[in-house]
Amino acid sequence: MTSSLVKARRDERVSVAVTPESAGWTYLDFSVVQLGAGARYDRDAARREMALVPIEGAGTVRVGNDHIDLARNGVFDQLPHVLYIPPGRPISVAAGHRFVFTIGGAPAEGGLPLRLFEPAEMRVELRGGGASYRQICHILAAPLPAERLILYEGYAPRGTWSGWAPHCHDGYAGSPYLEEVYYFRLQPAEGFVLHRNWREDSDFDETLVCENGDTALVPQGFHSTVACPGTNMYFLNYLAGEPVGDERAQGPYFHPDHTWIHDDWAAGAMTLPTAGAGPA
Numbered sequence: 001m002t003s004s005l006v007k008a009r010r011d012e013r014v015s016v017a018v019t020p021e022s023a024g025w026t027y028l029d030f031s032v033v034q035l036g037a038g039a040r041y042d043r044d045a046a047r048r049e050m051a052l053v054p055i056e057g058a059g060t061v062r063v064g065n066d067h068i069d070l071a072r073n074g075v076f077d078q079l080p081h082v083l084y085i086p087p088g089r090p091i092s093v094a095a096g097h098r099f100v101f102t103i104g105g106a107p108a109e110g111g112l113p114l115r116l117f118e119p120a121e122m123r124v125e126l127r128g129g130g131a132s133y134r135q136i137c138h139i140l141a142a143p144l145p146a147e148r149l150i151l152y153e154g155y156a157p158r159g160t161w162s163g164w165a166p167h168c169h170d171g172y173a174g175s176p177y178l179e180e181v182y183y184f185r186l187q188p189a190e191g192f193v194l195h196r197n198w199r200e201d202s203d204f205d206e207t208l209v210c211e212n213g214d215t216a217l218v219p220q221g222f223h224s225t226v227a228c229p230g231t232n233m234y235f236l237n238y239l240a241g242e243p244v245g246d247e248r249a250q251g252p253y254f255h256p257d258h259t260w261i262h263d264d265w266a267a268g269a270m271t272l273p274t275a276g277a278g279p280a
Helices: 244-251 259-263
Strands: 014-018 030-035 040-044 048-063 066-072 081-085 090-105 113-119 122-129 136-140 149-157 163-167 178-187 193-198 204-211 215-218 222-227 230-242
Touching: 014 215, 030 040, 030 048, 048 230, 066 090, 081 136, 090 113, 090 230, 149 163, 149 222, 163 259, 178 193, 193 215, 204 215, 222 230
Parallel strands: none
Antiparallel strands: 014 030, 030 090, 040 090, 048 066, 048 081, 048 090, 081 113, 122 136, 136 149, 149 230, 163 222, 178 215, 178 230, 193 204, 193 222
8 A cells, every 4th residue: 555544435335444455464454334224244254353343323243143232322422342253253243223333353263252341341541641631441452352453442632642652563672563553533523633654764654634434554663643623533443463362461662752751741841922922
């Protein structure tokens, strides 16, 4: 791909589709599916574990003889239930009225059972400060079990950053190798966010303008994201790579030029008007 931006095909049943082949990586696939009333989506992943996250609406997921009802008013209204599906289990999703969900997967051996993760099991934390104050929800991250998959949801108020200090997880400086997607929902929907991927040891550098429903890939490098001043930002991360099981808890490598702010988020902040400002 010449760009890591995947624009939403808003009128199509599968509005976003990322495969290892389309992304140019090894492990992670990711799709956004939007079903109308009575519509169905089928998926058979023989050697891949899958995780399904409801975005809005309601539907029933059939996995073999198991039937699981899922519903969510919207990503800005409540935390999700997350359905983990081991490899070799055919999946069929039927919509009640309208049902929008994400589904993604990674190679797996099949050592874990089908499981529905409840919101009460998910760790929620407030990170950062100042212009990088945000909420991160560990919806399928260690110690919650999976083989390779890691999932987070994030919320950043309008005009604020997430992923600061910038970090990477592409093997650089001993970081774990993880492929990642950012799926965005915005409030109001007319806004936009900026997402940057870059490396310090090569000329790789891209800045993506993402709108409501778009997806940004993180194929390599440091990355960080900011919402425009009129937009509240929600993002859903799916990650997968080399870490397996409890190794999924290993953290990224933070850009050393920017980590100083972690000690004091108010340090060096400018006060307006600045000294020497002339009359209005």
